Amino acid sequence: MIAEIGHFAMTLALGLALFQAILPMAGAARGEPRWMKLAEPAAIGQLACLLVAFVALTNAYVTSDFSVRNVVENSHSLKPLLYKVSGVWGNHEGSLLLWVTVLALFGALVAVFGRKLPPGLKARTLSVQAMIAVGFLLFTLLTSNPFERMIPAPLEGRDLNPLLQDPGLAFHPPMLYIGYVGLSVVFSFAVAALIEGKVDAAWARWVRPWTLLAWSFLTAGIALGSWWAYYELGWGGFWYWDPVENASFMPWLLATALLHSAIVVEKRDTLKTWTILLAIMAFSLSLIGTFLVRSGVLTSVHAFASDPDRGIFILLLLAISIGGSLALYAWRAPTLTAGGLFRPISREGALVLNNLLLAAAAGTVFLGTLYPLFLEVVTGDKISVGPPYFNATFVPIMIPLLIALGVGPLMPWKRGDLPQALRILTAAFVGAVAVTAVTAVAILGELGYALIGFAVAAWLVGAAATELWRRAKPTSRVSAGDAFGRLFKLSRASWGMTAAHVGVAIVVAGATGTTLLTAELITKTRPGETVTLGGYAFTLEDVTEARGPNYGAQRGTFTVREEGTVGGGQVLTAERRVYVASGQETTEAGIGSSMMRDLYAVIGDSDGSGGYTIRLYVKPLAPWLWIGSALMVLGGLLSLSDRRLRIGAPVRSGTASATSAPAPAE
Amino acid sequence: MPSLMSRLSSAILCAGFALLIALAPSPSGAVLPDEMLADPAMEARARVISKDIRCLVCQNQSIDDSDADLARDLRILIRERLNEGDTNDQVQDYLVARYGEYVLLNPPMRAGTLLLWGAPAILVLLGSIAVFFWFRGLGRKTAAAGPTLSAEEEARLSSLISPRNGKDQS
Amino acid sequence: MKRILFLLPLGLFIIVAGYFAWQLLYGRDPRIIPSALIGNPVPETELPPLKDDKPGFGRADFGSPDAEKAPVLVNVFASWCGPCRAEHPFVTALAKQESIEVYGLNAKDNRQAALDWLRDLGDPYAKIGFDPQGKAVLDWGVYGYPETYLVNGRGEIVFKHVGPLYPDLIERELLPRIRALKGEG
Structure with missing residues (x-):
């Protein structure tokens, strides 16, 4: 009965979305305030309906209602409660329901x-938002109904894939969806603005908080997925350039670009058509990602049942939403007029460079991901484009971006005037650094790359600190003591920017250490034996049988001490689990983190005579990947909390803030 | 659910694939101690090669990362070839001859992949050209508008340029 | 000129969407990897026999450009492989009805298990090669089980199927090719 209520609520939501898509838009076109007003209750009603549907499905999972097909296929009565709940979105149908619920x-x-x-603007935005909802609700109801019954009901379910039964992954999809779908708001704002034919500083100011919100969650979602892969897959990598990872990374790159270009629109009233295009493309790439995951077009995506009918349905949705918005763009964007001016060497100029490089990076990832498909259609050749390609192309684009990221915030708005002499010196300095870098790589090989990575990270932190200090001590008249006090009165947006940029630096350092400086040892060991790696002595204490709620495990316990020391030490537990329902195996790496490194241990097969294959890593700076990501998210949210206060007051940048203390950084 | 799906490709995809074809019974764990070569330099070469070879049955892992049986067989094959004195390139060619270019995670540069490898440079270049013309357009507009600024525009311009403009100068 | 620039994103999207549509409607299953060996001569690998009373096979058992022989099917199988069991009746029927020789390539198997398997299910093979270590199958470019190769009279691989054979596929892909080869010869 409850499942039927859920199904009915979804249908009702579709009705409301249809209503919300048509009436407010017509109202805005005809100047009918009452029609426009109807968008608000419709949007809230739609959310209420979908929450009912979502709760209904969650209820079916929590109570293990095996008369619902979706529950049978993805749950098991023995599963812990957390994974019963996360099972709701651990499958195609349920995750679509989550998707439309977040949209609402x-x-x-x-x-x-x-x-x-x-x-x-509000009526049109909500109307566009509802159009997307109509498309995806139709898709869910017609091809992927999560409430379908199964009669007769089996006694037990087939269980959720064991790899998904993990705290990191339980929250990864919701985070990512809030990010993906959050970009829909920005998309709707852009389409609404195109329909209105008006993009100005106020518009940019409306859009930025939503971009920040989506960006923060997208960052968190990607980081969580990466963290999960790091500890669950057992070979210590954190990023694989897999098509589906790329599908989440491309919207992130464009959202990052959008975050920065919106500042230029707000400050200088220019770069509008580009910003609108970014807003459309960021969400479009999220949609394309959804398509790639669910259509079976690319090879990595088979975890969601790939049904060609579903693929065609989503492709139609893409064609209508992306094609439609880009057609509107081609028609309306040329009429948008640019306002203010700035010189190439200025803060705005740096932001333009940021956009150029981020867009080029996104384009490279896009082409690399889809190139095998294109080539196969054109020539019939089947090739692979894997991590070596992406590392070789993406990193060289990122290095200038990261260097510019240090300089950008230090530049004055509008026009920077580097004195002639200084400019020449800059060129000499850049040349010297480049030569040093090339020499380092030539002499040191991998270590040379590591050196570059750390240099870039240090540069970013130094520049961010300088920028923050200069903000607190704008002139020499402010004493250092006062400046220190002022540091804490700087706006949250200011701190937010610094935090996010330092976060990037920390991620860069972490990625450099983890990728280039990892020590690895694969060997066979018996309990009681000790092996050494990277200055640490790993002792395999024992291997025991353990039992979880729905799995059995072989658990290896390691003690790790610094070489030459006795006693104490860090204990790592690595497991190999076999899940009861599916018989599938997973590995749980034993990880011991400290500020400067991760110790990472995986236990493998027994050789039948008391020995075990073990895989050990010492990964310098690995924890920095997650610390840096967290700092980036924190920066986004800090900045957002500042913005929220200002949302109601779109004032012209030129006339505002004689009273306000230091202006918000962006 | 990106990375989730992707990593599943290793395990689940194999499981799904097994409905269609069977994969040999699989001992777990990627590179295993008993396959490793005694000579560390040789073993390092084998690792470098196998990191760039795709595991065909898992589709999105290198054979170095994969615990699939085929990946293990290929890793052993690579080590045998190296022991027989093949260069890294010869080992790669040997694999390509049997499994096609598809096994190379690092696509070789040739006519069909020129666009792929050229893409980053082309994108940055096109972007730079666009930005250059855009700035030049901005400059020309100022030059054209320069002498004929209205009073209002003058005022706005000066307010924008003025050092007293705290917001812009911060 | 400026207008065209604004049409560019739409144009690019239409191209990308076109590729997606093509792939969805006409594309191959992305998991199937075409064999690199098609058009090439069969590998040189010599396979020892599985059974005492039936020979194994090697390069000399296939034709060559100088000395053409009858076309041959090579069927890779193993007793541990479920789909192999499913396709076995069809392989048997092919061997009988199409009067084409089928060579079996038993891979990564235990000899006794393979012999038992053939005793239970019947042995349609003219020759059976035994590859317990799974080395020869790498030369053949095998990546899943079962796999079936069609070799022409000149000893070149002309067709490969990964996965079990089934009637529709035999009718559609395999028989026309076998008949064409026989017509030539």
């Missing part, structure tokens, strides 16, 4: 928090 959530957020938006 954002619609409702715009309705509630956008009280001060111009009514026309």
Whole structure:
């Protein structure tokens, strides 16, 4: 009965979305405030309906209602409660329900928090948001109904894939979806602005908080997925350039670009058509990612059942939403007029460079991901494009970006005037650094790359600290003591930017250490034996049988001490699990983190005579990957908390802030 | 659910694939101690080669990472070839001759992949050209508008340039 | 000129969407990897016999450009492989009805298990090569089980199927090729 209520609620949500898509848009076109007003209750009602549907499905999972096909296929009565709940979105149908629910959530957020938006813009935005909802609700109801019954009901379910039964992955999809779908708001704002034919500083100011919100969650989602791969897959990598990882990374790159270009729109009233295009493309790439995951077009995506009918349905949705918005763009964007001016060497100029490089990076990842498909269609050749390609192309684009990232925030707005002499010196300095870098690589090989990685990271931290200090001590008249006090009164946006940029630096250092400086040892060991690696002595204490709620495990316990020391030490537990229902195996790496490194141990097969294959790593700076990511998310949210206060007051940048202390960084 | 799906390709994809074909019974763990070569330099070469060879049955892992049986067989094959005195390139060619270019995770540069390898440079270059013309357009607009600024525009311009403009100068 | 620039994103998207549509509607299953050996001569590998009373096979058992022989099917199988069991009746029927010789390539198997398997299910093979270590199958470019290769009279591989044979596939892909080869010869 509850499943039927869920199904009915979804249908009702579709009705509301249809209503919300048509009436407010017509109202805005005809200047009918009452019609426009209807968007708000419709958006909130749609969210309410979908929450009911979502709760209904969750209930079916929690109570292990095996008369619902979706529960049978993805759950098991023995599963811990957390994974019963996360099982809701651990499959195609349920994750689509989550997707549309988050979409409705954002619609409702715009309705509630956008009280001060111009009514026309708000009505149109909500209407576009509802159009997306109509498409995806139709898709869910027609091809992927999560509430389908199974009669007769079996006694037990087939269990959720064991790899998904993990705290990291339980929250990875919701985070990522909030990110992906959050970009829909920005998309809707862009389409609404194109329909209105008006993009100005105020528009940029409306859009930036939503971009920040989506970006923060997207960052968190990607980092969680990466963290999971790091400890669950047992060979210590954190990023694989897999097509589906790329599908989440491309929207992130464009969202990052958008975050920065929106500043230029807000400050200088220019770069509008580009920003609109970024807003459309960021969400479009999220949609394309969804398509790639669910259509079976690419090879990595088989975990979701790939059904060609579903693929064609999503492709139609893509064609309508992306094709439609880009057609609208081609038609309306040329009429947008640019306002303000700035010199190439200025903060805005640096932001343009940031956009150029981020867009080129996104384009490279896109082409690398889809090239095998294109080539096969054109020539019939089947090739692979793997990590070596992406490392060789992506990193060289990132290095200038990271260097510019250090300089950008230090540049004055509008026009930077580096004195002539200094400019020449800069060129000499850049040349010297480049030569040093090339020499380092030539002489030291991999270590040379590591040196470059750390140099870039140190540069970023140094530049961010300088920038922050200069903000606190704008002139020599401010004493150092005062400046220190002022540091804490700087706006949250200012701190947010610094935190995010330092976060990038820490991730760069972490990635450098983890990728280039890892020590590895694969060997056979008996319990009680000790092996050494990278200055640490690993002792395999014992291997025991362990039992989890729905799995059996072989658990290896290691004690790790610094070489030459006795006693104490860090204990690592590595497991190999076999899940009862599916018979599938997973590995759980034993990881011991400290500030400067991870110790990483994996236990493998027994050789039948008391020995075990073990795989050990010492990964310098690995924890920095997650610390840096967390700092980036924190920076985004800090900046967002500042922005929220200002949402209601879009003031012209030129006339504002004689009173406000230091201006917000962006 | 990106990386989730992707990593599943290793395990689940294999499971799904098994409905269609069977994969040899698989001992777990990627590179195993008993396959490693005694000579560390030779073993290092084998690792370098196998990191760039795709595991065909798992589709998105290198044979160095994969615990599939075929990956293990190929790793052993690579070590045998090296022991017989093959160069790294010869080993790669040997594999390509049997499994096609598809096994190379690092696509070789040739006519069909020129666009792929050229893409980053082309994108950055096209972007730079676009930015250059855009700036030049901006400059020309100022030059054209320069002498005929209205009073209002003058005022706005000066307010924008003025050092007193705290917001812009911060 | 400027207008065309604004049409560019739409144009690019249409091209990409076109590729997606093509792949969805006409594309091959992305998991199937075409054999690099098609058009090439069979590998040189010599395979020892599985059974005492039936020979193994090697390069000399296939034709060559100088000395053409009858076309041959090579069927890779193993007793541990479920799909092999499923396709076995069809392989048997092919060997009988199409009067084409089928060579079996038993891979990564235990000899006794393989012999038992053949005793239970029947042995349609003209020759059976035994590859317990799974080395020869690497030369053949095998990556899943079962696999079936069609070799022409000149000893070149002309067709490969990964996965079990089934009637529709035999009818559609295999028989026309076998008949064409026989017509030539």
